[in-house]
Amino acid sequence: KQEVTQIPAALSVPEGENLVLNCSFTDSAIYNLQWFRQDPGKGLTSLLLIQSSQREQTSGRLNASLDKSSGRSTLYIAASQPGDSATYLCAVLSGTYKYIFGTGTRLKVLA
Amino acid sequence: DVKVTQSSRYLVKRTGEKVFLECVQDMDHENMFWYRQDPGLGLRLIYFSYDVKMKEKGDIPEGYSVSREKKERFSLILESASTNQTSMYLCASSAGLAAYNEQFFGPGTRLTVL
Numbered sequence: 001k002q003e004v005t006q007i008p009a010a011l012s013v014p015e016g017e018n019l020v021l022n023c024s025f026t027d028s029a030i031y032n033l034q035w036f037r038q039d040p041g042k043g044l045t046s047l048l049l050i051q052s053s054q055r056e057q058t059s060g061r062l063n064a065s066l067d068k069s070s071g072r073s074t075l076y077i078a079a080s081q082p083g084d085s086a087t088y089l090c091a092v093l094s095g096t097y098k099y100i101f102g103t104g105t106r107l108k109v110l111a
Numbered sequence: 112d113v114k115v116t117q118s119s120r121y122l123v124k125r126t127g128e129k130v131f132l133e134c135v136q137d138m139d140h141e142n143m144f145w146y147r148q149d150p151g152l153g154l155r156l157i158y159f160s161y162d163v164k165m166k167e168k169g170d171i172p173e174g175y176s177v178s179r180e181k182k183e184r185f186s187l188i189l190e191s192a193s194t195n196q197t198s199m200y201l202c203a204s205s206a207g208l209a210a211y212n213e214q215f216f217g218p219g220t221r222l223t224v225l
Binding site: 036041043046051091093099101103104 | 115142144151152153154155156159161167169201203209210211212213214215216217218219221
């Protein structure tokens, strides 16, 4: 049974710092992995989608990598800003339509 | 931009009431999903639909049903609401083959059952 873990559960960093969020999964047979951002009380905003055949994806200050063999993905945020404060979730597509979500990392960027 | 809308942001219902949560997407997506999100448990899939009138159970379908009569609309129904169904409900959609396409989420409905 696929399990997705995100460590740490919470993280505080000063503004301007580069940071890495981690996502690990137990079954390497995935179709894709998606990173999301969630602001308090709101829905999820898609950040990056990495197909199973890809190693990384980039969008602006965000870079996500995928290593299927080790069951790991990282989300790198460059030059963090207070507006980046949110909960970051990763999700793996294990079945044809079935996403398994991690419980997220709550990020706070201090001004 | 893809837009997924949900009929209510906040909803308060009484135990035993029948509750309808509506979700509409405007990008002609084939796939639609209903999740619930609870602290410490993350998002869990209730039902999904990959075509009009087609539906599949997710991980926690008990106490819920769904309806998809039109491609753009996916409804979640709580037949007889109970207090343990108090949660944040999130609708999502994606195009075609899920393996190649992002999921897009609505703003969520926070349901409280008293």
